[in-house]
Amino acid sequence: MLEPALRVRGLKKQYPGVLAVAGVDLDVARGEVFGLLGPNGAGKTTTLEIIEGLTEADAGAIEVLGLDWKRHGTEIRSRIGVQLQSTSLFNKITPREALTLYGGYYPKSRTADELLELVQLKDKADAYHITLSGGQMQRLALAMALVNDPELVFLDEPTTGLDPQARRSLWEVVRRIKAEGRTVILTTHYMDEAEALCDRLAIMDHGRVLTTGTPAELIAQLAIPSVVELSFEGAAPAVDGFDARIGAAVEVRGDLWEIPTPDPKSLLPRLLEAAEAAAIPYQQVHVRRATLEDVFLHKTGRSLRD
Amino acid sequence: MLLWRQFLMEWKLYARDRAAMFWTFAFPVLMLLGFGLIFKGGDTPKLSVVWVQPAQAQAKDEALLKALAQFPTRLLPMSPAEAEARWSRGETAVQVEPTAEGFRMKVNSYLVAQGQMTAQVVQQAFLVSQSQLRGQPMPTLIPVSMESPGHAKSANYAAFLLPGLLGMNLMSMGLFAVGMVNVSYREKGKFRRLAVTPLPKWIFLLGQVLHRLTVTLIQTVFLLLIGRFVFGIVNEGSYLLLTLVMVLGTACFMAMGFALSSFAETSETYAAISNLLFFPMMFLSGVYFTLDAAPKWLQQAVIVLPLSPFLKALRAVFNDGDGLAGHAVGLVVVAVWAALCFGLAVKRFRWA
Structure with a gap:
């Protein structure tokens, strides 16, 4: 039986004026895609950088692939692959050169051609990296994280700042990495990305893990599989006793009223009738199933985007 | 590797x-x-001397100029006004001005190394010119040379x-x-x-x-x-x-x-x-x-x-x-x- 990919207990990191990581426990099994989901400033990147050996923790125990940083630092480094949140390379290096150069730092490495094929960057293989687009740069960073044929791959916000098409193509690469049998740990503040990619998730806020599970489990925990949304032109009005009329909680978020419900079919007729009677000036009605966004909202009272 | x-x-x-x-x-x-x-420029840098041109050059002035020409100096003749302007800009190391009786020499304290060296040379040239004027035998001069110590x-x-x-x-x-x-x-x-x-x-x-x-x-x-x-x-x-x-x-x-x-x-x-x-x-x-x-x-x-x-x-x-x-x-x-x-x-x- 192989050791787990990652085991973290009681991780803490204090920065001047802010407790960035406030006691984090994580377990990641081999072969899974594990996500750290949370808003900016939740402590995801700090947690990841401590695990990657870039930052030293104030307290806590970490085992990476069953190994300890203090005694096996070099071995851990040669068996993990890391994509930093922003990868800054020397100005005039080409993707092919960067992959060959970095591959040379490891005991075993994959060829530049193979990796460029994997991340679909063959046509830019010999261009200076400063001429790459954001999406191409992220794919190069991903290829660099795979250069040593790693067992465990860390991706820090791999799709932040990318357009939808570039994001989809990056997701495709992440799925291929998983299909190759590697373990992936990624951070993201996009709930659709977490749902699309992750086998299991830890939702983080204020340096703590709020809850852990598969996306389906986390949503099921809510016991409110659906959400009915009324949209308004401009800011939504105050609820003002309307929740009592329909016998369900109403949450005001931006230009929406959100009404979580286990049974939208029976709620809808009551809701529309009451809205008509109270002359609520809504524009549209929308029924959707609950998402990780709702889980986060439920746990913190805030939206991921706030 | x-x-x-x-x-x-x-x-x-x-x-x-x-x-x-x-x-x-x-x-x-x-x-x-x-x-x-x-x-x-050559082995020895030239030493610049500002020469304030008198209204009427006397024999003693001519004699000094002639003597100065034999030393490694660069003579800069100019009018009193020009000389004054250059002096107040601080560019002059040594300035020689003929007077009715003799000469007056000013040495710039900021350019002390170059000034002293130049003043020495002017003094020697002065002795030479005096001897020539009076038809006396040439005085014996201490030869002065500029060298870099230890780097012959x-x-x-x-x-x-x-x-x-x-x-x-x-x-x-x-x-x-x-x-x-x-x-x-x-x-x-x-x-x-x-x-x-x-x-x-x-x-x-x-x-x-x-x-x-x-x-x-x-x-x-x-x-x-x-x-x-x-x-x-x-x-x-x-x-x-x-x-x-x-x-x-x-x-x-x-x-x-x-x-x-x-x-x-x-x-x-x-x-x-x-x-x-x-x-x-x-x-x-x-x-x-x-x-x-x-x-x-x-x-x-x-x-x-x-x-x-x-x-x-x-x-x-x-x-x-x-x-x-x-x-x-x-x-x-x-x-x-x-x-x-x-x-x-x-x-x-x-x-x-």
Whole structure:
């Protein structure tokens, strides 16, 4: 039986004026895609950088692939692959050169051609990296994280700042990495990305893990599989006793009223009738199933985007 | 093997940054051309004397001018108004003004070395002219010559300057170029990507030192070639010893730059602390003035700084064609600095 990919207990990191990581426990099994989901400033990147050996923790125990940083630092480094949140390379290096150069730092490495094929960057293989687009740069960073044929791959916000098409193509690469049998740990503040990619998730806020599970489990925990949304032109009005009329909680978020419900079919007729009677000036009605966004909202009272 | 690849990649990336490379090589060459042209003129620099033209030149005036012409002086005749203007701008070292009876001479206290020398020459010319006027036999004069102590083979200032320029270039490359580049790379996060690989720090650092070492050696070759073919300055000593001293010096100042860069978080801080080190080393090295007047402890402290022993050894080889026999202690000082700084640099080096 192989050791787990990652085991973290009681991780803490204090920065001047802010407790960035406030006691984090994580377990990641081999072969899974594990996500750290949370808003900016939740402590995801700090947690990841401590695990990657870039930052030293104030307290806590970490085992990476069953190994300890203090005694096996070099071995851990040669068996993990890391994509930093922003990868800054020397100005005039080409993707092919960067992959060959970095591959040379490891005991075993994959060829530049193979990796460029994997991340679909063959046509830019010999261009200076400063001429790459954001999406191409992220794919190069991903290829660099795979250069040593790693067992465990860390991706820090791999799709932040990318357009939808570039994001989809990056997701495709992440799925291929998983299909190759590697373990992936990624951070993201996009709930659709977490749902699309992750086998299991830890939702983080204020340096703590709020809850852990598969996306389906986390949503099921809510016991409110659906959400009915009324949209308004401009800011939504105050609820003002309307929740009592329909016998369900109403949450005001931006230009929406959100009404979580286990049974939208029976709620809808009551809701529309009451809205008509109270002359609520809504524009549209929308029924959707609950998402990780709702889980986060439920746990913190805030939206991921706030 | 890894070190070799790192070294090659450093060169490859460096060679692509054409502008930076151009200036690295052009700057010391331009310095040499500039200084060389200023100081090229013969063995002894001419001493300038401002001559205030009298309304009516007398015989004594003519006699002095004639006598002055036999000395290595450059006479600048001008009207009283022009002379006054030049004097108040501080450009005149010595000014001679004929009066009804004799002459009046003013010496600029700010240009004291050149002024005293010139004043001596004017005094001697005056004695010569007086003897001529009176038809007396020529007075016996003390011959005065300008020489560079300990460098008999290259009295030419440009020849004396060249090793100094090589040393200065090394120190500024090490402290400013190398250290600054490292700090700014760290600031921009370019080292973080390396930090997550198993690449040992010392290989990365040594690769950089070797790269800069070869850059400096190429610069040196340029300077020597220009010195040789433009100014006729020849290396009097062995090229093997010259290379040895240069390599040691380069290693020392590069390592110093690396070590220093580990003490600064930002480029701004680095600029401040590198200047803090650069200028004392430059002034206390004994290159610009002797430290006879400085307190004893300072004179002793200065002996352990690397620039002065390095330049002494370099000049011994380059200007005098000597061996390094008398410079063992000095070279050990340089080598110890190099080793200590490299050790410190590896120990303190942070990727992020």
